[in-house]
Amino acid sequence: MSLRRLHHEQPASFAYSEANKARAEKEIAKYPPGRQASAVIAALWIGQEQEGWVTKPMIEEVAKLLDMPFIRVLEVATFYTMFYLAPAGEHVVQVCTTTPCWLRGSDEVVKACKKHIHDKPQTVSADGKFSWEEAECLGACVNAPMIQIGKDTYEDLTGEKAAEIIEAIRRGEKPKTGSQIGRTSSEPAPTVLKEVQS
Ligand code: FES
Numbered sequence: 344m345s346l347r348r349l350h351h352e353q354p355a356s357f358a359y360s361e362a363n364k365a366r367a368e369k370e371i372a373k374y375p376p377g378r379q380a381s382a383v384i385a386a387l388w389i390g391q392e393q394e395g396w397v398t399k400p401m402i403e404e405v406a407k408l409l410d411m412p413f414i415r416v417l418e419v420a421t422f423y424t425m426f427y428l429a430p431a432g433e434h435v436v437q438v439c440t441t442t443p444c445w446l447r448g449s450d451e452v453v454k455a456c457k458k459h460i461h462d463k464p465q466t467v468s469a470d471g472k473f474s475w476e477e478a479e480c481l482g483a484c485v486n487a488p489m490i491q492i493g494k495d496t497y498e499d500l501t502g503e504k505a506a507e508i509i510e511a512i513r514r515g516e517k518p519k520t521g522s523q524i525g526r527t528s529s530e531p532a533p534t535v536l537k538e539v540q541s
Pocket residue numbers: 439440441442443444479480481482483484485487488489
């Protein structure tokens with residue numbers, strides 16, 4: 344289960360930059376008067392892009408901006424794994440550990456993250472490049488186990504393959520996304536097809 348709470352030391356304050364304040368206001372203007380709370384995800388996302396993570400003062404500022412109780416904004420920030428509640432690395436590795444991924448070996452993927460990033464989740468690696476965290480189902484169960492890094496997913500993993508992907512990104516390379524065993528989307532694994540053909 345991922346640790347999604349405000350447990351990290353917090354900065355004293357938060358303010359949107361002028362440009363980001365304008366972006367947030369543009370998002371708010373998309374909704375009818377009195378419905379500005381609908382812009383909560385966008386407002387948090389813009390804040391996270393600015394600071395690298397979602398801080399408590401940021402949540403307070405968003406609550407003020409959208410005229411929402413603090414707890415309602417906190418609920419959103421803690422529910423969605425797209426929001427980082429502690430300082431994050433340049434690349435955040437989200438490891439799905441929900442049952443299908445767990446049954447297919449996500450423990451080995453977690454071990455690889457501990458070895459190649461940091462022993463603790465939501466902790467930035469020594470080179471500042473990575474942090475990792477457990478996540479609930481990320482929607483690629485058919486190719487379990489999997490990780491998501493930014494907008495990319497890497498599927499059909501082993502611990503070894505996950506480590507290779509992390510190290511390739513560390514070197515500035517762009518590893519192949521999707522299935523790591525050559526499947527297109529979620530087609531049957533190549534071994535199954537060979538058995539059928541013979
Ligand atoms: S259970 Fe891991 S992607 Fe759905």
